[in-house]
Amino acid sequence: MVVAQKNNVNTDRWPISPQIKGLKSSILREILKTSSQPGVISFAGGLPAPELFPLDDIKLAMDQAMTKYGGDTTQYSLTLGIPMLRELLAQRASARHTETAVENIIVTAGGQQALELVGRTFVTPGQYVLCEYPTYVGALQVFNAYQAKYAPVAMDHDGMIIDEVEEKIKKYRPTVIYTVSNFQNPTGITLSLERRHALIELATRYEIPIVDDNPYGDIRFAGDPIPTLKSIGGDAVIAVRTFSKTMAPGFRVGWLNGPKDIIPYFERAKQAIDLHTNTLNQYIIHEYVAAGKLEPHIELIKSDYVVKRDLMMRSLNEFFPEGCTWTNPEGGLFLWVELPRHLSAKSLLPQAIERKVAYVYGEPFFPDGSGDHTLRLNFSNASHENIVEGIKRLGQLFTENL
Template sequence: MTTQSAPPVYRFARRTEGAGDGVSAILSLADPGDTITFSGGFPAPETFPTEVLGQLLGDAVSSAAPVALQYTATEGLAALRGTLRSWIAAGQGAEPADDALMVTSGGIEALSLLARCLVDPGDRVLVEGPTYLGAITAFTGLEGRVEAVATDEEGLDPDALAAALASGPLPKLLYVIPDFQNPTGRWWTTERRRAVVEICRRHGVPVAEDVAYRELAFAPEDRPSLWSLGPDVVVQVGTFSKIFFPGVRLGWAAGAPELIGAMVAAKQNSDQCAGGLGQWLVERYLAGGHLEPRLAVARRLYAERAAALQAALARHLPAGCSWTRPEGGFFAWVTTPAGVDTTALVPEARLRGVAYVPGAPFFPGRAETHHLRLSYSRTDADQIEEGIRRLGGLLASAIEEDR
């Protein structure tokens, strides 16, 4: 006789509550069907270096299999780290030491490792308000207390940062995106960069600088990375997802050797090492001089789509709406009149065949509901025009109902 047993009871940890909901919703639109989507920060497939990749993949299988198809050291392939150090030095004017750089499985893993190394339950973590929702999840997933610092068109407000540092326990970390920020598209001025680094150095607070979009400026202008200004206080987090292709899932962290060493040890208890094939491909791609010509193509494409978005917003969004005017990257940030709840409008937007990301998840605590993020990176000009026309009609109806 068989006996029936009760199903298991899964007693989930408190830190799992709501973890990743916003990111999962965005990634679910990777294949949008008939919907015109401005949701995910997906690079345009036209920028993928398929011809070069075909050649490199053939080489990986035919002659480099012992390296490309094998496990790697936790800190990454030595050849890739050497090439990456040179590439960082060429673009930022400073080169990380060998023990000050590690390879990660994308930028989000670098943030997760950073959180694991620095954040205990209840610790304060400061971020821009608004900021990348994946970073908020990384810090709250370790039960950190994430707090927003005010921003304006020039970047993080130094006075607001100083006030936040002067009140309450000293934060474990400040996380920022100075270049074409996700979600606003803003580009910090050089003065703001210097001020933030100096304030954090004075208070002894580490800065995590996310440079996911740094290489995607529409016009050349040299604005120093925070890491180049303060390698003693800044850890830089980067990714190849936006400038190579996201399927490779590869990134890096550059910072103080003490911190990078702790992150390498933490990685040994997660995925142990990033994929060897992806590392080999990136190293060969960089060393072969393929990245810069491809970046030039990507910058032109994204600049054209950003211009198309700006023109469509001016034509179709109702009075009372405002938006940012990015000079690089993937995103623009729309602010509606205060009575409009962009989260509540998502289902109606989908019925109209358009998708966006509501602004609330980009704020710790999700307090502000009258913003939305638009990504133009994967949407062509005709789709941008029609999608914003649909969105404008939706917002006009919502504003009228709120009166």
């Protein structure tokens, strides 16, 4: 018998914690709800192209995993991750000039959970996080949950301005330096090699861990590769990685590569959250990567995204009005637009939605809520036709409001 839920309970008096009450709903998620309406050309999400997901190879990897490992694939597993996947991740890192042992790796439920483990481990209320300005909104959500304060550092085309980094370290004594060093979300900017060395020197001197959130590093489709912060800085750097952008985001599998003596703290934090990452998905990813499928797939992604980036850049040049500027990313999923300062990207978004095109306005990416004249555009998840038409519509909207 089904019993109807009673509606006369006064939940207003339930003791919701101040930390949860203080959290804001993700503005980005709210925009994505709107932009998913039928007929809307969306540049809003940070989404990989679904038509490129390697579905046949994923099916094969799942069949192989279940045939080889049977019930182990659907059993509880270790909090640190299944050993064979951790070994594979350590081997791949070492092959890329980042000396890594299995003990340096913990598998997480995507890169977002990796950031959650960082927040739980390092941030207490009132402590400062040094970050780029603007920075990844999902990281701000994590650190906000632990009532962090921010020491934001301005960026130019080479990433965080190092002189300002040292000023902020001296002034705020941050507990963590957080960066998206490759094809940054939201700007698409990459931290230069010179500044990577300088950032590591500062972090080492002041004994502050660098958390390098690097979901896009493999998706370089232009320019010369730059050594990762982890490969340069070793134990000074905690690397956050994920398969979400290179394989498929629905797996929710990522990992942290950090100092051996820090991994047990992450392990305890994760045990309290979800015990372990999805077992079957770990086995599937192991089979897929071990079979040599990942690298060719990344090449396919890169060949698709570079065409889309170039098309969006040409469309911006053709349709956007004078006074607008934008970044030219050498990889990743995004580029960043600055409108003339008297235009409000937030205020103009409803009009854009009326014209059936969506973007993310810049305000959520700034810890202080500034950046009203900025916006982020995603080029990876739109067709060629929609890129041209969507940018044309936005260009008309911004021109009309100059």
